Amino acid sequence: MLKDSLTKYKRIVLLTDGYSTPFLAKTAISLLRYRGDDIAAVLDKEHAGQTAQQLLGYGESIPVVDSLDQIDADALFIGIAPPGGKLPAQWKPIVMEALRLGMDVVSGLHDFLCNDESFVVAAHERGAKLIDVRRNNENETAKAVDFRRECLRIHAVGNDCSLGKMVTTLEIQKGLQERGCDAGFAATGQTGIMICGSGIPIDCVVSDFVNGATERLVLAHQDHDYLLIEGQGSISHPAYSAVTAGLLHGCAPDGLIFCYESGRENVKGFDHRVIPEMERIYSAYEIMSNLRHPCKIIGMAANTRHLTEEAALAEMQEMESRFGVPVCDVYRFGCDKLVDAAIQLRAEIVD
């Protein structure tokens, strides 16, 4: 588990230079959305002079800059999550410059910064730190413990990757906190870890230890009344179902939020693979989770970005009658009904 909390950084520069599109820069966008107060600037040479809001749709007046020496920053965060996870070659001088300025550099890439000798030497010379969020040495299997009963565990799952599971959990956490509830967030992916400061990059853990790493993550956070556990992949995903199944059993949730994107028919990045019918995946989650711990789906999070507002509202209504649970688009219309469902579930189980 990443021990050094990344929330200590309060003057962060987000590096998205040349990659400032919504798909590639999703790490930067999520950090602007959830840690806007800690972001000093976005570095993208071509768009210097704009605001983060103009460039990436979040971050209001946070400036876009073309070099590091204009700003007083404490860390450089790699702001992209490209397929393949490599550091763009033209970014190497930027990382070196940050280290020379004594800034820590935080990366969620598959390619670890600390495997680059020149980075290691430069960091050492200036006392700067290289933090590879995906690096881990989780090496213990799960013990199948009973978690604290008073901690209601809510886990976001879905029928595919990249459709809003992290945002759904963060929004429900915020919604619960706004109602005065004590709600924690357990991050399982690089962006979630950069946002909340700690967590386990579960897709990089050796398979024998995935359930165990997740169990330890919950044990470290079960002092909360509610714990929102970030989801990954999908139980139906041809490539990532190992990660999803291990997470599901490792965190032994009481309730699940089922996330999907309206209109998505094929597995993202696998155009030759149709996503199975939603009822089948929905049922698979309930069956699989109950093998470990009593659990039910308490709501759905629809990502309706490709629909008009009218169509989105109609679809949500249709899904509510189809599945018999509340459905929200947490981006567009908030997550009130999902917060209600979590509070109701806790009342049923704990109180």
Added chain:
Amino acid sequence: MLKDSLTKYKRIVLLTDGYSTPFLAKTAISLLRYRGDDIAAVLDKEHAGQTAQQLLGYGESIPVVDSLDQIDADALFIGIAPPGGKLPAQWKPIVMEALRLGMDVVSGLHDFLCNDESFVVAAHERGAKLIDVRRNNENETAKAVDFRRECLRIHAVGNDCSLGKMVTTLEIQKGLQERGCDAGFAATGQTGIMICGSGIPIDCVVSDFVNGATERLVLAHQDHDYLLIEGQGSISHPAYSAVTAGLLHGCAPDGLIFCYESGRENVKGFDHRVIPEMERIYSAYEIMSNLRHPCKIIGMAANTRHLTEEAALAEMQEMESRFGVPVCDVYRFGCDKLVDAAIQLRAEIVD
């Protein structure tokens, strides 16, 4: 994937010194069972002079010896799979002696031989090899390919660990071969790899790549008419379900053999966890596998070692009527019905 085939060794010494019990020495026992002709000796000082048959129940007249220099051997295989996976400290001199004699040393332990500098130096000096079966650098996600339709994929699954999944697949392979069918075996664990010479130690693969590694393993073996894919863990296992789910989707089986042990009520090594009802796990496998590829359970393998022969036969009959599929104890009564079921499934799907 382990490229260097371990089947080239024809004069193997199995090291079980001080650990020659059925539970700890299961790697040695399986090698005696399936590669008896390639085993030159078993090394256990205290029991030197006995036969392998006397000491471990397999291997007939293969001698148990107290030192390596009595025998002309080409490799030393670590014959145990202890919980924790460490090399016993008192074995270090034995491994060093093997390397000094120029023997290759093959290990399935979690603790890699090649991380011990003195072993590396000794091996280098004599041109001997250290082969850590569990070491892998699988680092690609699954592509969700369509496998060759003419290759019927049969995968062994179960409701717990250590109840005979590997033996079941090896026996069905043998049974198919005895009927003149072309049947291959894809090993996913250290013992299976030592027996058939190659494979992927799937529980040591990073979770993001488990489905992909399994897919590549099948691609490498799909020239057979039948491919028996070794199973690991259980979809219901609180600690290992990530491994099992990734295997299940990675190999996209056409048929499953459901393995269980009569009378086992609790998860092995987790006395506080009851194994869920068999119908639920059975159904979970069919639901999960069908999310990837059309699949059904075509038979069950009962491990009835704790029952009398009469009780075993009665239980198998009862299970057949309960689940509607053929049930065999492949150790005690052979696997004819499971071989029939595989041949019938191939006739339905392929022919």
